[in-house]
Amino acid sequence: MIKAGILGVSGYTGQELITWLLKHPKISVTRLFSTSIEGKASQLNSSFFHFNELPDVELYSVDKCNDLDLIFLAVPHTKAMAIVSELRLTNRSIRIVDLSADYRLNSVETYESYYNTQHIDADALNNAVYGLPEKYFDAISSAYLVANPGCYATAMILGLLPLSSSNMINMPIVIDAKSGTSGAGKSLKQSSLFCEVHDTFSAYSTGVHRHTAELIQETGFSNVMFSPHLLPINRGIEAAIYVSSSDYSESQLVDMYDLYYKDHPFVQVLPPTNQPNLNMVKNTNHCVIIPKAIDGWVVVFSLIDNLVKGASGQAIQNANIMFGFDQTTGLI
């Protein structure tokens, strides 16, 4: 069994990692780290009560990772950089899956401009692999550090990749995206209170959301209006992608998507007769893509569960690849 640690187990992605890893046949949860709930395993998700094999929650320190083969960093951006650089000095063999944004962008400059903070680990940034298995399977399999993609970024990039070598690459593209509230994390903000989210719907960060950086980097599309919204549900992202184009008939479009993803077990291309519905992906690691060609428009719906394919599930998928397991191990 691979011995894994999780840093940041009090948040939603940390707890989702535990949920899935408890059922994983080849990775065991060996250490749980948290600053906010150290020693309080009881404050882990209430539905873990029937699992008594979980270790206690400890304060993180680098020496506690000596016996680990793998660590998942479920921490905010900027926290991961400091940990990775220290960890690499003491344990050269450990594999790291970082769920923060710190190693997703290829250049220090882009990172600093989008995140308004200094990057302190350019070296590892150069070696990190962007953890989208549908694009970087081989590089992930030999990486020591994988930067798990952003949730919105995963949905948008998977929806656009088959088009990225097309004539559309320079065209204006609208992506109207909607996310469940777990995407905002467990931090205490007024905008995340039940009474502020329930029975309403809102837009935010129109045209300025940070995941735009990953989208541009990974697809090459540059004239994109990415417009995110907050849904009054716990989990799920729908990215609706619109391009004004008559380049493809519907069958050509569908064929192109089918072909692109035929060997990828977690991308389900559904026929255009399907109505996109987040129930299709909730609590699964699947990305459902429904491409349509309608009256001079290409419309692509891309659906994921933001906590699974958009975070913890994809992190495990990456870990599976890093250790040579079938990528679906523990995820189906």
Add this chain to the structure above:
Amino acid sequence: MIKAGILGVSGYTGQELITWLLKHPKISVTRLFSTSIEGKASQLNSSFFHFNELPDVELYSVDKCNDLDLIFLAVPHTKAMAIVSELRLTNRSIRIVDLSADYRLNSVETYESYYNTQHIDADALNNAVYGLPEKYFDAISSAYLVANPGCYATAMILGLLPLSSSNMINMPIVIDAKSGTSGAGKSLKQSSLFCEVHDTFSAYSTGVHRHTAELIQETGFSNVMFSPHLLPINRGIEAAIYVSSSDYSESQLVDMYDLYYKDHPFVQVLPPTNQPNLNMVKNTNHCVIIPKAIDGWVVVFSLIDNLVKGASGQAIQNANIMFGFDQTTGLI
């Protein structure tokens, strides 16, 4: 007091009409008609228990309208046509606000192609006025038949009208819209069940929704991708409108919208710093519009309550205008 009847009081728009008219100082609810809940006033919305001034619910017949000054038709399309043509023969002075789609489109051909059914009252269709007060105030004031706009159509048209004389008129425009579930009405469909809507989100009628016909007719924009979605909330519509254009600076855009709507009490143009949120309009007759210019894009958010400005509130606004009252009477 104007004596008003409501036909179709069992549905959500019928009940919303009652709610607002009970507080209206110049219109009294004189007759309630329904086929499904005839004689069962108790099946009206449970929150009407404290109003004992409501008349009994009757089966509709044309002679029961002889003493009415005004009737609201809250019935499905095709039902309204038959009623209007008969009613006009017996009561030439009654004013009619039709909340169905039967008289919204200017031509029989367009109606028949969008609604797949024959139009049997071309005469009244020619005389009906499209009931968007922000565009047709004068015509409404002298009309005997007003066709109340569709809910999505109201949000989209109000969001686009200030741009309809611009260079954008021939450009590709994306409208990604989201509606609360009351927009689907009270009819028994599996897709309207609580367990099918709650905690999920879905798209439907992508590019083929019937309200597109009203949108094109009233704005002149022709290359529009209208993509509606179903929100797990009761009421509210957000239409997010996207155009790739650098024609306006943000201040020019805001000025243009402010100017266009400065005399319209129910359209609130908010500065671009606001985040659109359906709580801004829920249970009000207001349309909130937030125009933004971002990096080569014009983005306009248009918000309404689908049961108020998108249906029953706008119907009362139209009735106010038809009878020479201030258009806000009973609505603020």
Add this chain to the structure above:
Amino acid sequence: MIKAGILGVSGYTGQELITWLLKHPKISVTRLFSTSIEGKASQLNSSFFHFNELPDVELYSVDKCNDLDLIFLAVPHTKAMAIVSELRLTNRSIRIVDLSADYRLNSVETYESYYNTQHIDADALNNAVYGLPEKYFDAISSAYLVANPGCYATAMILGLLPLSSSNMINMPIVIDAKSGTSGAGKSLKQSSLFCEVHDTFSAYSTGVHRHTAELIQETGFSNVMFSPHLLPINRGIEAAIYVSSSDYSESQLVDMYDLYYKDHPFVQVLPPTNQPNLNMVKNTNHCVIIPKAIDGWVVVFSLIDNLVKGASGQAIQNANIMFGFDQTTGLI
């Protein structure tokens, strides 16, 4: 016009006060006080955008109350005591409606044991009137300080008052109550986050909730199991009251409730054939009571909107009475 101030306008009860008072014909909102959103009127509820008659939000100080006739204290317990005692020294004529718990209990000892803190204003405590108009109308009309009841307490006491002179007074009584999440206020607690409340249901403070003190004081029932729950909705309380008793036939029970509340405009006793539903009271100042006698049990459902009859609506009802207005002014 009565000049009113509101202290604590950033919270849900403060904002609900504004919403109702903006429509009140005899009370004008003259001053808004808040420590957290001082100077930021824009952070008031987003749906206030169309009201420009609101004053700016100021930091509270006692001298800013010199010109006020009335002040509503929408602050946490312990904060109100300090304000009331200071305010009485400088403005003997101001009327105060305190929405906190500080003046609800008749004895300093009871207060201190339930709230685990010292009471510093025994003098005003002795003069304060418990603001349940259905019980203390006359005393409220001449009070300078009214202690607005707790939300759960209002629902429970109104449901029990007609039985408080019966043989049941010493019997064991179960009250299983459920409240919308606005009852927890707007403070930042993990348990109030959307993802913690949505799509689930939980019990808390079983048998130990502080509102038990008001319940016992005002009804005389002493052997009560009060068991509150959190509902995944914004507003509304259902208190289900159960007593094992065959003392009354259903018609006797209904008659007793009808008689007790016949002159009280905000209590609606509905026949036992009705199914209690929070939609009956949402956004109204009504308390709906449905008494049933079933197979040896008396069951009483008592429903209110926790932010209206359970807080701000009742506060305005009390203010109406204090100033000699009809108690329903601005509330229907």
Add this chain to the structure above:
Amino acid sequence: MIKAGILGVSGYTGQELITWLLKHPKISVTRLFSTSIEGKASQLNSSFFHFNELPDVELYSVDKCNDLDLIFLAVPHTKAMAIVSELRLTNRSIRIVDLSADYRLNSVETYESYYNTQHIDADALNNAVYGLPEKYFDAISSAYLVANPGCYATAMILGLLPLSSSNMINMPIVIDAKSGTSGAGKSLKQSSLFCEVHDTFSAYSTGVHRHTAELIQETGFSNVMFSPHLLPINRGIEAAIYVSSSDYSESQLVDMYDLYYKDHPFVQVLPPTNQPNLNMVKNTNHCVIIPKAIDGWVVVFSLIDNLVKGASGQAIQNANIMFGFDQTTGLI
């Protein structure tokens, strides 16, 4: 592999059976029957898209069951009786788990009085075993027909069983229960529409719900007020049980419950410090029980997922026992 059929796959319990059985290592889904969605496998739950091992949906006929070892009947009451009696004539070896109410009650008279319809299969009724493994494990293991308990009944009975030999058996007991809306099934009723359930809360069948019959039969408690409510969530039941009694200290009570359920893998007795929360059981086959002794009251919270332990999960648990598998197979 055991070959299983499911009759009634269009409903929520039918679809839940499929969800769990697709992961079951020893039972394979061999036949799917439905009258409403015959031939339309695509109308099965949208999240089944990635399972292509499912058979087509057929119209039921008894001869199609010849090769089955097991059948689950997920049909309304009265439908099951006709099917069971016919099926037994043609396939004596098939095991049947009936999720309807037809075989739950021990006597024809009780059934007929609670369900207002004739029982046509008294013979099988006498042989059927009440499918609560925590009480009837041995009988289930040798039964050919198991009557799967009602959802509310499961929660209430498990919460009361440890007390059923106590002095409380004749005392008045209140059970205030709350269920997610999937408990109302997928049939088209106005009361199940999203807009009727969302953002509200209601009581129904107070004191007259049919599951009372199972409760009395299986626990012996006779003076019970069972008061069900509808929650605006998809799944989950909380039964809050209240008895006025000082017979047990909290530690005695907890010990009694711990002892009673120590060998039952799907009942989790949690210490009284826990706050009952439906997230503890959602999507699991666990029943969580939290017993408390508070000031002269015994309070027991019993939580299940109504579609799992309250229906399809328990049905599979029963099937596991009937075929000699570990009862947790495929359920953890």
